[in-house]
Amino acid sequence: MDVDVQMKVIGLAGWSGSGKTTLVGRLLPALTGRGFRVSTIKHAHHSFDVDQPGKDSYEHRRAGATEVLVTSAHRWALMHEHRGEPEPSLEELLPKLAPVDLVLVEGFKRGGHEKLEIFRRAVGKPLLAAADPTVVAILSDGPVPEAAALPHGPRPVIDLNDPGAIVDFIVAHCGLGGEVAQPRTQAADGAA
DSSP states (O other): OOSSSSOEEEEEEOOTTSOHHHHHHHHHHHHHHTTOOEEEEEOOSSOOOSSOTTSHHHHHHHTTOSEEEEEOSSOEEEEEOOTTSOOOOHHHHGGGSOOOSEEEEESOTTSSSOEEEEEOGGGOOOOGGGTOTTEEEEEESSOOGGGGGOTTOOOOEEETTOHHHHHHHHHHHHTOOSOOOOOOOBOTTSOO
């Protein structure tokens, strides 16, 4: 899914407790360190608030404002209340971002965009890639022998603890350019 010709999108999907947020925190400096401009979209499965009671912006929203934009010399933030409207899709949210080289999408595991699955056998949940053809690689902390025989074709397994290998894969898969070594992947049986 491309927002425009330049902006690439790749998701990080996995069950709760798989380490999605931790991985995003490790990938961002690795990607920006290579000179890429990166933004993120995170889906929250619960009510969340970036504002606090007593702040002017919170009071504006509580009083009925649909959108409140807060700005300072260092950053700006736009808060939008749905006010009974349905939650927007990823496709509706992406154009709201300023153009960048890559958007990392955390969550939206049922979306139609290409994804990297974070899989930890210890979480005790099934492999998403078994039913999702949009999973292009599996990031795991151990062997995933079933990755070689998935219904929609085999998927590479990349060491979850090797952010450099993950970034190499993202750069190559998304066509971000630059001189990048072939991604280091684990064999499906776990051998390096």
